[in-house]
Amino acid sequence: MSENELNLSKSLKQLAYETLKQKIVSCEILPGSTLTEDMLCEMLNASRTPVRDAVSRLEQEHLVSIKPKKGIRVNRVSMNSIKELFEVRCLLEPAAVLKYGNRIPDEVYARYTQQFRRKNLPTEELYRVDDEFHQMFITASNNRYFRSVYAMIADQVLRYRVLTANGPRDEIAQEEHYEIAANCIRGEWELASRLMLQHIENSKLAIVHYVLDTNRNAHNVFLEEDED
Amino acid sequence: MSENELNLSKSLKQLAYETLKQKIVSCEILPGSTLTEDMLCEMLNASRTPVRDAVSRLEQEHLVSIKPKKGIRVNRVSMNSIKELFEVRCLLEPAAVLKYGNRIPDEVYARYTQQFRRKNLPTEELYRVDDEFHQMFITASNNRYFRSVYAMIADQVLRYRVLTANGPRDEIAQEEHYEIAANCIRGEWELASRLMLQHIENSKLAIVHYVLDTNRNAHNVFLEEDED
DNA sequence: CATTATATTGATGTATACAACAAATGTCAA
DNA sequence: TTGACATTTGTTGTATACATCAATATAATG
Numbered sequence: 001m002s003e004n005e006l007n008l009s010k011s012l013k014q015l016a017y018e019t020l021k022q023k024i025v026s027c028e029i030l031p032g033s034t035l036t037e038d039m040l041c042e043m044l045n046a047s048r049t050p051v052r053d054a055v056s057r058l059e060q061e062h063l064v065s066i067k068p069k070k071g072i073r074v075n076r077v078s079m080n081s082i083k084e085l086f087e088v089r090c091l092l093e094p095a096a097v098l099k100y101g102n103r104i105p106d107e108v109y110a111r112y113t114q115q116f117r118r119k120n121l122p123t124e125e126l127y128r129v130d131d132e133f134h135q136m137f138i139t140a141s142n143n144r145y146f147r148s149v150y151a152m153i154a155d156q157v158l159r160y161r162v163l164t165a166n167g168p169r170d171e172i173a174q175e176e177h178y179e180i181a182a183n184c185i186r187g188e189w190e191l192a193s194r195l196m197l198q199h200i201e202n203s204k205l206a207i208v209h210y211v212l213d214t215n216r217n218a219h220n221v222f223l224e225e226d227e228d
Numbered sequence: 229m230s231e232n233e234l235n236l237s238k239s240l241k242q243l244a245y246e247t248l249k250q251k252i253v254s255c256e257i258l259p260g261s262t263l264t265e266d267m268l269c270e271m272l273n274a275s276r277t278p279v280r281d282a283v284s285r286l287e288q289e290h291l292v293s294i295k296p297k298k299g300i301r302v303n304r305v306s307m308n309s310i311k312e313l314f315e316v317r318c319l320l321e322p323a324a325v326l327k328y329g330n331r332i333p334d335e336v337y338a339r340y341t342q343q344f345r346r347k348n349l350p351t352e353e354l355y356r357v358d359d360e361f362h363q364m365f366i367t368a369s370n371n372r373y374f375r376s377v378y379a380m381i382a383d384q385v386l387r388y389r390v391l392t393a394n395g396p397r398d399e400i401a402q403e404e405h406y407e408i409a410a411n412c413i414r415g416e417w418e419l420a421s422r423l424m425l426q427h428i429e430n431s432k433l434a435i436v437h438y439v440l441d442t443n444r445n446a447h448n449v450f451l452e453e454d455e456d
Numbered sequence: 457c458a459t460t461a462t463a464t465t466g467a468t469g470t471a472t473a474c475a476a477c478a479a480a481t482g483t484c485a486a
Numbered sequence: 487t488t489g490a491c492a493t494t495t496g497t498t499g500t501a502t503a504c505a506t507c508a509a510t511a512t513a514a515t516g
Contacts, residue, residue: 011296011468011469011470012469012470013469013470036496036497036498037497037498038496038497046470046471047470047471047472048470048471048472048498049277049469049470049471049472050469050470050471052281052498052499053280053281053284056281056284056285057284057288060285060288060376062372062373062376066498067498068239068477068478068497068498068499069476069477069478069479069496069497069498069499070478070479070497070498071497071498072498083371084371084372084373085373087369087371087373087374088371088373088374091319091320091323092319095319141315143311143312143315143316144290144312145290145312145313145315145316145377145380145381146315146316148288148290148377148380149373149376149377152373152376153373239498239499239500240499240500241499241500264466264467264468265467265468266466266467274500274501275500275501275502276468276500276501276502277499277500277501277502278499278500278501280468280469294468295467295468296467296468296469296507296508297466297467297468297469297506297507297508297509298467298468298508298509299467299468300468
């Protein structure tokens with residue numbers, strides 16, 4: 001490399017991992033694309049070593065598949081992968097609310113109830129709060145394995161937001177979040193857990209419906225089952 | 229490298245990953261050890277590239293920690309890690325029995341009931357069947373994320389077997405397995421699921437007690453909390 | 457003797473050259 | 487035209503040299 005424009009403290013491999021992942025979940029790199037290491041080297045301004053490291057991690061997270069001697073394939077979003085992702089969420093998140101919700105101070109829940117009731121938040125901010133809320137319960141579990149698997153799926157879920165952003169479900173979801181937080185304050189953990197389950201199932205349905213609808217008019221690269 | 233004794237079809241990075249992992253879970257490399265890439269290169273007869281790849285994967289599975297500029301540390305087995313592992317198992321496995329148990333043919337369950345009733349099986353064989361039985365439900369889920377996370381923890385659990393092998397709980401566990409399989413045949417999924425939960429909790433207790441006992445007489449490198 | 461500054465060491469991070477291999481392409485013959 | 491076969495191309499797999507940085511040892515100085 002000629003000149004490193006910036007010598008950040010982060011290692012290149014970490015940087016490569018984060019930016020590549022970001023490009024994938026934001027659909028800047030389209031699902032189904034096949035890339036080569038060289039392309040990624042150029043894209044990320046790094047040599048093959050950190051790029052390979054990043055790709056290897058992304059493969060373990062099921063975001064890409066390495067096809068030896070053929071290329072690096074960005075995994076498609078299939079109906080099956082939606083099923084998998086929400087299966088995990090439906091198992092993990094309600095359990096986290098039930099078992100670890102009481103580790104979170106009431107003040108935190110109170111802050112969320114306020115935020116979930118505010119209207120006209122910028123979309124970006126709204127989603128950030130949303131993600132944070134869900135993440136919070138997993139973090140509270142203080143369990144590396146829960147955190148690992150949730151990190152995998154949370155990033156995947158971001159990809160769906162590109163599809164369904166600014167939909168009519170946004171404010172319904174806010175209300176569901178509100179109810180969950182409110183019941184956490186009241187110590188109604190079982191109810192909160194059930195509401196979380198319902199909320200996630202609703203999200204899944206919304207995505208499934210959206211995908212089925214837009215799949216009728218062709219022109220999308222998202223669906224289609226995983227081939228080969 | 230001078231001479232490759234065998235040019236197996238497997239890639240070196242895959243081979244390095246598997247053998248290194250095997251050495252760790254079998255405690256051939258003791259928990260708490262700090263290694264360097266060079267040591268691993270020599271041990272695995274490979275250059276740094278495949279070794280780094282292997283270590284990177286093992287880090288994601290929480291088996292080792294890479295301390296930049298210091299070395300590769302084989303994570304210790306702490307009371308906290310036991311808690312984490314069994315937390316995952318208690319959530320995942322009973323749910324898998326309940327939701328996916330009916331995907332497994334009765335003949336399979338019947339075969340297991342026979343095997344769990346056989347006495348005087350070689351220890352190794354006994355454990356193999358045991359692992360296979362537990363794994364089966366996760367595999368039946370047909371969910372990549374469940375399989376990933378279970379692969380992580382299953383390997384870790386193997387390490388505990390080095391500690392507690394041939395203990396008095398072995399035949400009790402076999403009986404518990406029998407009851408689970410028998411209830412799966414009868415279609416009593418909820419009962420089977422509860423029995424699975426109980427079985428896992430019993431296993432945890434046995435390990436915890438064992439660890440606490442042997443911890444009194446010093447001489448073990450397994451426990452001790454993770455430092456730094 | 458203590459303490460600070462400096463030099464050395466040794467570890468991973470990074471870049472890159474080379475090997476191996478599979479797919480694609482083109483050529484020649486039937 | 488079509489088939490088989492050789493060649494070329496392009497990709498990842500592997501080895502290794504070099505860069506970087508932190509910890510440690512060492513020496514000089516108050």
